[in-house]
Amino acid sequence: MQPFLSLLLALHVSLSTGNSFQKWTDAHGKVYQSEEERHSRSLIYAKNQLLVEKLSVADPDVVYDISGPFADLETSEFTSKLMSKRTVPQILEELREHSDQQSLPDSFDWEPKGLVAPVRNQKALGSCWAVSTAETVEGQLAKATGKLVPLSPEQLIECDASSDSTCAGGKGCADCGMFGGWPYLAYQFLQKAGGMFSEADWPYFKEGMFPCMPKGYSKALCGNHDDLYCRANSTKGQGPKDLCHATSGFTTPVSGWRSLSRNEEELAAQLIQFGPASVLIVADGLQFYHSGVFTGGLLGCQPDPSEGILGLDHAVLMVGFGKDHALFGHIKPYWRLKNSWGTSWGEQGYFRLERGTGRCGVNLAATVARVETSVVVV
Structure with missing residues (x-):
């Protein structure tokens, strides 16, 4: 300086x-x-x-505020600590779910319908991908059983070393513990592992716990983190309980996943049809967001055209949509999204994002888990 x-x-x-x-x-x-x-x-x-x-x-229609939890961070620090800057998959268009155009309600929200657990705080870890994955599985489980059970992002952080060398035109994608990852790989990991544990059985990172990187993680795609201070025996997954290799005790199985439409009208219909969805966005402009319908801040919040979805860096949960009636009769359609930065950020941990313009890339990589209801074991 x-x-x-x-x-x-x-x-x-x-x-x-x-x-x-x-x-x-x-x-x-x-x-x-x-x-x-x-x-x-x-x-x-x-x-x-x-x-x-x-x-x-x-941007007078949005309230920005210095009182949130990130006021002492440079923008570069904020991005490096909380974003998952990893390559994301170019999901094949033919694998995407498509919905018939329907007449949508003006608003819809899964939170008051009991499919959304309380807001989490990922802290200074790049674990948004694990939180977003857990939350969409929670929604599927609640939709199937009527029981909302918080599930364990920590299971993914400690155990999931999935990688996909074919994604993003061969650049490769990987789940990298506390340094980022991708929900589509996490769904596949949970399907192979046998299921997902509850958060009560496997709590999130806390003081005195020092997880190591998941065994077999891709150093080529994640970077070499062998110098990370860790203590495997302080954790449930890598420690004496060895829950990373468990064959029972799961709260729910995961049977697969769906990739949703990029058309935002279709995406809204699918949100109603399938439940809360994991979405990837560009999030660095949200550091000081407090309330209102975010339309991009100073820089517009759009993925770099040269990167497309490769520029997305944060995973959140899409829970609903609506329309904001602003001054002079101006109407702003929005998505309602659940973040993982604690309740002191945003609208009690949520934020509203302009809908219908592809703002922040919100429509580029929306997914939901599949839960086989016939074998749910809550």
């Missing part, structure tokens, strides 16, 4: 933010290792405060 800019930001911290940084750190339980780090984070906080003000002017 240039000295003059640092001086301006330091002045902004002292004059404009007052005690807001201290209040923010208290609210989020932030503890820094040194005064130097604290000062550095306060400057980033001040810079982000200016960015939020700029976003609010440029």
